[in-house]
Amino acid sequence: METLIKHKKENQIKEIQGNVCAPAGFMASGMHAGFKKKRKDLALIYSKKLSSTASVYTQNKVKGAPILVTKAHSINGRAQAIICNSGNANTCNANGEEIANEVCVLVGDALKIKKEDVLVASTGVIGQPLSIEPFKNGMSDLVEQLDEEGGSEAAQAILTTDTDIKEYAVEFELENATVRLGGISKGSGMIHPNMATMLGFITTDLAIEPELLQATLKEVVNNTFNMISVDGDTSTNDMVTILANGEAGNQQIQSEAEPDLQVFKEALYLVCKELAIAIAEDGEGASTLITCNVLEAADELQAKAVAKQVISSSLVKTAVYGRDANVGRLLCAIGYSDADFNYHNLDIYLRSENYQSICVCEEGSTVSFDEAKAFEILGTDRLSIDIYLYEGKSQATAWGCDLTYDYIKINSAYRT
Amino acid sequence: METLIKHKKENQIKEIQGNVCAPAGFMASGMHAGFKKKRKDLALIYSKKLSSTASVYTQNKVKGAPILVTKAHSINGRAQAIICNSGNANTCNANGEEIANEVCVLVGDALKIKKEDVLVASTGVIGQPLSIEPFKNGMSDLVEQLDEEGGSEAAQAILTTDTDIKEYAVEFELENATVRLGGISKGSGMIHPNMATMLGFITTDLAIEPELLQATLKEVVNNTFNMISVDGDTSTNDMVTILANGEAGNQQIQSEAEPDLQVFKEALYLVCKELAIAIAEDGEGASTLITCNVLEAADELQAKAVAKQVISSSLVKTAVYGRDANVGRLLCAIGYSDADFNYHNLDIYLRSENYQSICVCEEGSTVSFDEAKAFEILGTDRLSIDIYLYEGKSQATAWGCDLTYDYIKINSAYRT
Numbered sequence: 130m131e132t133l134i135k136h137k138k139e140n141q142i143k144e145i146q147g148n149v150c151a152p153a154g155f156m157a158s159g160m161h162a163g164f165k166k167k168r169k170d171l172a173l174i175y176s177k178k179l180s181s182t183a184s185v186y187t188q189n190k191v192k193g194a195p196i197l198v199t200k201a202h203s204i205n206g207r208a209q210a211i212i213c214n215s216g217n218a219n220t221c222n223a224n225g226e227e228i229a230n231e232v233c234v235l236v237g238d239a240l241k242i243k244k245e246d247v248l249v250a251s252t253g254v255i256g257q258p259l260s261i262e263p264f265k266n267g268m269s270d271l272v273e274q275l276d277e278e279g280g281s282e283a284a285q286a287i288l289t290t291d292t293d294i295k296e297y298a299v300e301f302e303l304e305n306a307t308v309r310l311g312g313i314s315k316g317s318g319m320i321h322p323n324m325a326t327m328l329g330f331i332t333t334d335l336a337i338e339p340e341l342l343q344a345t346l347k348e349v350v351n352n353t354f355n356m357i358s359v360d361g362d363t364s365t366n367d368m369v370t371i372l373a374n375g376e377a378g379n380q381q382i383q384s385e386a387e388p389d390l391q392v393f394k395e396a397l398y399l400v401c402k403e404l405a406i407a408i409a410e411d412g413e414g415a416s417t418l419i420t421c422n423v424l425e426a427a428d429e430l431q432a433k434a435v436a437k438q439v440i441s442s443s444l445v446k447t448a449v450y451g452r453d454a455n456v457g458r459l460l461c462a463i464g465y466s467d468a469d470f471n472y473h474n475l476d477i478y479l480r481s482e483n484y485q486s487i488c489v490c491e492e493g494s495t496v497s498f499d500e501a502k503a504f505e506i507l508g509t510d511r512l513s514i515d516i517y518l519y520e521g522k523s524q525a526t527a528w529g530c531d532l533t534y535d536y537i538k539i540n541s542a543y544r545t
Numbered sequence: 546m547e548t549l550i551k552h553k554k555e556n557q558i559k560e561i562q563g564n565v566c567a568p569a570g571f572m573a574s575g576m577h578a579g580f581k582k583k584r585k586d587l588a589l590i591y592s593k594k595l596s597s598t599a600s601v602y603t604q605n606k607v608k609g610a611p612i613l614v615t616k617a618h619s620i621n622g623r624a625q626a627i628i629c630n631s632g633n634a635n636t637c638n639a640n641g642e643e644i645a646n647e648v649c650v651l652v653g654d655a656l657k658i659k660k661e662d663v664l665v666a667s668t669g670v671i672g673q674p675l676s677i678e679p680f681k682n683g684m685s686d687l688v689e690q691l692d693e694e695g696g697s698e699a700a701q702a703i704l705t706t707d708t709d710i711k712e713y714a715v716e717f718e719l720e721n722a723t724v725r726l727g728g729i730s731k732g733s734g735m736i737h738p739n740m741a742t743m744l745g746f747i748t749t750d751l752a753i754e755p756e757l758l759q760a761t762l763k764e765v766v767n768n769t770f771n772m773i774s775v776d777g778d779t780s781t782n783d784m785v786t787i788l789a790n791g792e793a794g795n796q797q798i799q800s801e802a803e804p805d806l807q808v809f810k811e812a813l814y815l816v817c818k819e820l821a822i823a824i825a826e827d828g829e830g831a832s833t834l835i836t837c838n839v840l841e842a843a844d845e846l847q848a849k850a851v852a853k854q855v856i857s858s859s860l861v862k863t864a865v866y867g868r869d870a871n872v873g874r875l876l877c878a879i880g881y882s883d884a885d886f887n888y889h890n891l892d893i894y895l896r897s898e899n900y901q902s903i904c905v906c907e908e909g910s911t912v913s914f915d916e917a918k919a920f921e922i923l924g925t926d927r928l929s930i931d932i933y934l935y936e937g938k939s940q941a942t943a944w945g946c947d948l949t950y951d952y953i954k955i956n957s958a959y960r961t
Contacts, residue, residue, distance in 0.1 A: 188881070189877060189880040189881045190880045190881070190882075190885070190886075190888060191876050191877060191879065191880030191881075191888050191909075192880075218873065220873065220876075221872070221873060221876050221906075221909060221910050221911055222910055222911070223910050254871075254873055255872070255873025255874070255876060255877055256871075256872040256873035256876060256906070256910070256911035257873075257911065318860065360859040360860065362858055362859055362860045362874075362877065362878065362881070363877075363881045364877060365873075365876070365877050365880055442778055443776040443778055443859075443952075443956070444734065444776065444778045444956055447952075447953055447956035447957045448956065448957065450953065450957045451956070451957030451958055453957070453958075455670075455672075456637070456671070456672040457634065457636065457637060457670055457671020457672035457673075457781075458671070458778075460607050460636075460637050460671060460672060460781070461605060461607060461671055461778060461779075461780060461781050462778065463607065464605040464606045464607030464608075464781055465604070465605045465606070465607075465778070465779045466606075469606070470606075472606060472607050490637075490672070493607075493637060494637050494638055494639050494672070495637055495638070495672035495673065532953060533953060533957075534950050534953050534954075536859075536863070536953075537863055537866065537948060537949060537950050537952075537953060538950075540859070540860055540863035540864065540867070541863045541864065541866045541867030541869070541949075542867055542869075
């Protein structure tokens with residue numbers, strides 16, 4: 130719950146400037162290699178040390194070739210580099226896996242590491258052949274440009290229809306160690322709850338066992354990247370990957386019970402949440418970030434189902450764009466969520482980023498409200514919809530965006 | 546399968562002019578009563594004889610008050626009149642059920658029938674109080690205007706954002722009886738597979754047992770009204786209702802085994818299909834009807850899941866609007882359907898209404914195709930997407946429409 134959850138250890142975790150290069154021992158680079166006409170389209174993230182790694186992948190049954198290769202290369206829980214191109218998803222091609230493997234060989238040779246320690250990702254148009262040539266031509270420059278300040282270049286190179294880079298980093302203290310955690314993400318359309326709906330690359334200098342890293346990533350992603358929706362389309366290629374290289378010098382976290390794991394989990398939640406919100410906020414054509422908080426739910430599943438359905442409804446999304454407090458559409462979307470509940474109990478509030486708030490529905494029925502105030506609240510850049518189910522003590526938050534003319538403009542354009 | 550199924554008895558069933566007034570013994574009327582500013586907004590369908598009745602309702606957990614009352618009044622399988630207003634859905638109000646009941650009393654008194662033999666429906670904005678006054682003021686005129694030619698007036702009065710009336714009728718021969726079957730429907734936005742996504746009122750002069758009528762309606766609706774999508778939003782108020790008054794003089798159909806039932810089922814399929822397609826084609830802002838045929842599937846569930854997902858994908862819908870043969874988006878949508886299959890087998894064809902056709906995907910990979918021809922095919926008013934799964938002998942068809950600027954225009958407008 131964005132505004133309502135208090136993180137007990139929040140003081141211990143502080144936001145810092147940066148991205149995948151914030152943790153010690155990481156370098157990155159981004160360049161134009163020729164997959165796109167002009168903009169940067171090839172990114173590399175490199176850890177000086179072999180790292181623990183974990184990933185969460187798309188649930189789409191049509192999976193991009195890079196996902197299959199990354200899965201195979203992650204099987205031992207170790208990796209050292211991530212290569213990602215934009216402009217072509219390398220999916221539904223005749224020789225996609227071959228190309229993805231060849232890319233890892235090129236990176237391995239250039240960095241003098243094993244090809245199995247390279248993870249690969251692609252994003253862009255599906256179903257177009259991907260040429261190996263831009264990788265070949267760009268690789269030596271890409272490696273040469275690796276830099277401890279290169280994270281934003283990499284963040285730039287993984288974008289497709291995104292309007293801006295997405296990066297975030299935090300720092301927290303463990304006994305005898307200062308740990309850093311940073312990430313970059315991309316995603317704008319084809320975004321919907323159900324891992325993985327975009328790309329997220331996260332780095333940390335924490336020392337942690339791969340299996341524990343995997344479990345922690347999965348749990349956090351379910352509450353962050355898996356709680357956003359732009360257009361209901363779940364992509365074929367997307368993943369969230371983390372590298373943990375241990376350079377912070379903490380005693381390696383090896384069990385669920387260690388208090389350090391909780392601190393790390395909270396820090397990872399903050400980073401993933403910010404990177405996920407950045408995607409929802411940058412949804413194709415979006416003008417308003419919609420945060421749906423479901424409160425006093427019977428359990429977390431119920432709260433999540435309602436929150437996701439509200440942010441996914443085309444009619445809610447267009448009403449927000451039109452600044453129309455159309456309560457009926459909210460109730461309708463709540464009603465066709467997968468959750469069971471008695472809608473005769475529920476209250477709904479609309480809230481703007483400066484904490485103006487208005488009640489629009491009480492006990493399942495629309496109440497009369499100040500339409501001018503509602504119009505003003507709906508004009509916010511960051512709208513919250515708070516839904517009280519009064520069935521228990523659980524809660525959940527989902528993030529989406531409004532649906533505008535520009536979504537149509539972007540997606541009806543030829544072969545975006 | 547729209548173009549591929551051959552109905553053996555099709556010759557026996559012929560299309561005729563008309564609507565709910567085509568069968569013997571039915572009258573209808575439609576008027577402006579004051580729920581909307583100017584246009585007709587109150588419809589009445591009346592059978593001279595008490596009829597068998599059956600209905601299928603929305604699956605939304607938030608249900609309109611009229612649905613609860615219609616359910617209660619249908620419990621004995623008999624009804625004689627249907628009253629429907631547009632402009633206000635009578636849902637999520639404090640006293641919705643009370644109002645819906647009162648409407649039935651007014652109709653019962655005016656027609657001199659029991660209020661329990663009146664079914665009631667409402668469509669329009671959710672969450673606004675519905676006044677009984679327009680019903681009271683309009684009722685005597687509405688009943689006076691009942692006419693055997695009044696079906697189109699009723700079809701007009703149930704519309705909301707629809708651009709045109711939807712009506713269809715057929716005639717078929719049974720031994721010793723000519724039977725007629727006709728209907729009207731409404732729906733444009735808030736349309737998605739999962740009964741019931743709009744209003745459909747169907748009449749027939751067939752004599753049939755209510756339970757058999759219910760089973761037949763449910764089966765047919767699952768292949769017609771439940772296979773269309775406009776925007777993924779399932780409404781709170783929608784239903785398909787049929788009245789069968791027996792005026793055709795056939796021997797009452799009483800068992801599943803009677804051959805007459807099969808003929809009736811085919812006729813009902815034709816009527817429901819046409820009324821459902823009319824809704825998809827008139828989807829808010831739509832310029833192209835999209836028909837997705839899934840062929841050679843392992844079973845019908847698999848075929849339906851794929852077909853529904855393709856017509857529901859925002860990215861497929863915007864690509865069709867942009868006349869972009871974006872195969873990746875098709876594969877992606879197929880991939881996140883609920884169906885299990887091996888996408889490496891599948892072929893995809895695009896086909897225009899004049900039967901021009903182009904193969905865009907073979908064995909799960911994009912093939913090179915004539916882009917100019919694809920652009921031409923995508924410019925059709927009625928586009929078919931044929932997907933061959935090569936897993937068995939089942940097939941299914943779903944209908945949807947493209948996603949255009951006008952969808953945003955219509956739905957961002959204040960309180961549509």
